[in-house]
Amino acid sequence: MKLDARWLQIVFLASFLLLGALARDxxxxxxxVALCFGAALATQAAWQWGLALPQRRQWGGYLSALVSAFGICILVRAENLWAHPLLAAVAMSSKYLLRAGSGAVRSHVFNPANLAAFAAWAWLPGTWLSPGQWGAQTLAALWFIALGLVVTRRAQRWDVSLVFLASWAVLLAGRLLWLGYAWDPGAAMWLQQVGNGAVLLFAFFMISDPMTTPQRRDARLAYAVAVAAGAFGWQYLGFRPHGLIVALFVASLAVPLINRRWPQPRFAWAPAGPRPARPSRQLSRT
Incomplete structure (x- = not known):
């Protein structure tokens, strides 16, 4: 029996949180960090036990809380101790309170970590986002890509990550060409913008979330392009920060409508055997 893909996400995200805390201050x-994880797990447990969900006694029912807590800790900074646990509680509660669709296509609307990041930037005083903390080291980018591909392939959303990255890369290259940059320093600027850790984290752990992306494949790919275009417009045409976080937050509101127009049973996180049987057609309550 193969591991749930979220275990790979947890190992990957933990390595970068530790790398940042130990090597980049x-x-x-x-x-x-402790309060964020405690609040995420406690909130998830409260909802699962309160709703008597079958996963409440199993580790698998709490893996998404760990993944979301890592994402919040990596992206969000605060000048107090209450912001991180509050954001974690809101993020996990959103999975149960902010839902749309009916029957087999019903699911939560927002990626929890994306919602927390958006809330920290837009609504919560004393908090901010730190999206460029890794720099553009080639080795770090390669690790992001390699491990991210493993995770998204296991979750059957690798296509969303690659289409988003390709769209983002083309848009950024077009901008540099339009501005008349020469190869040097234009190429270096393009690599830094495309390959920094925040972009790759977004591509492999937010927009590729199988629970909050369209279930139909061609709709998912169009969705990835639309998010890239929206983020580009917000950040480089509107000259506003955090285009990726804002664009995904807004685009998530359209996913229930897309799933309603082209209904398919939603993805379910579950351990898969050697030959998984189309997990996108399995059902889950969380």
């Missing part, structure tokens, strides 16, 4: 404290 991210502005986050151990207390903030």
């Amino acid at each position: 991210f502005a986050i404290t151990p207390a903030q």
Whole structure:
């Protein structure tokens, strides 16, 4: 029996949180990390036990809380101790409160970590996002891509990641050409914009979330292009920060309508055997 793909996400995200905390001095404290994880797990447990969900007694029912907590800790910074646990509680509660669709296509609307990041930037005082913390080291980018591909392939959403990255790369290259940059320093600027850790984290762990992307494949690919275009317009034409986070937040509102127009049973996280039987057609309550 193969591991649930979220275990790979957890190992991957943990390595980058530790790398940041130990090697790059991210502005986050151990207390903030502990409170974030505690709130995410406690909130997930409260909802699962309160609703008597079958996963409440199993580790698998809490893996998404760990993944979301890692995402929040990696992206969000705060000048207090209450912001991270509050965002974690809101993010996990959104899975149960903000849902759309009916029957086999019913699911939560927002990726929890994306919702938390958007809330930290747009609504919560004393918090901000730190999206460029890794720099553009080639080795880090290669690790992001390699491990990200493993995770998204296991989740059958690798196509969304690659289409988004290709669209984002083309848009950024077109901008540099339009501005008249020469190869040097244009190529270096393009590599930094495309290959930084925040973009790859977004591509492999937010927009590729199988629970909050369209279930129909061609709709997913169009969705990835639309998010890239929206983020580009917000950030480089509107000159506003955090285009990726904002674009995904807004685009998520359209996913229930897309799934309603082209209904398919939604993806379910579950351990898969050697020959998985189309997990996108399995059902789940969480």
